[in-house]
Amino acid sequence: MNVEVTSDVIARLHEESASAHPRECCGILVGEVGQGVDRIEEAIPAANVAADPTRHFEIDPATLLAAHRTARQGGAKVLGYYHSHPVGHPVPSATDCEHSTGDLRVWAIIADGQVAFWRDTGNGFAPITCHMVGQTASNSLNPNA
Template sequence: MVIEVSSDVIATVIAEAARAGPAECCGLLLGRSGRISEARPAANVAAEPLLRFEIDPAALFAVHREARAGGPELIGYYHSHPSGHPRPSATDCEHASGDDRAWAIVAGGGVAFWRDTTNGFEPLSHCVVDG
């Protein structure tokens, strides 16, 4: 499976990671039918934001309400690894839900995509599209 990701999403998550450093940034990936068209930043409410991320539950609830009202779907999540690599960490794996959603991990100025499966994270192929 290949997911389409808008170039604006890539630019947003890279900018958010740079802005948040040295803390981890996080947010939501929104879109429809296998295309991520929006990256919506959310507050990192983790007790230790330099080491972990936790998406503000209010932001997550708001996106679910919008989707039920016909807005974009929650395709997945993003966060940064300010001093790491763009692959799931041991902590990410411990907190994975197996919900089959996409995860974008930002590190070193790049973004990698992963699928949160019931068998753990799997690389998720993506193609960048305009806008």
């Protein structure tokens, strides 16, 4: 399943990553589920409540519960999550892979000036083809990741 993402979401992910640096930013990706394509329409920032936010992320449970509650009430669906790697590349780390659950959610990883999208397969993560919708895509999006 492919993913579409708005240019506003990409800009927001870059902003969140920059403002959190040197800590990891994190949050929730919401939007609509389509036939063969998920459309990410919003990135909801969350506090990183990890014990060491410079090396790990943990999405604030209250923010996560609120997003799921909104989805159950007919709002935007929780499609996945995002976080940054302040040092490194926009690929899942060993720690990210340890937390793979197989829920098929989208993970966006922001690092090195790029945003890459991955699908949680339960055996780690598989790269997702991502298409920018809205404004013209820039080099900030890595469509092959």
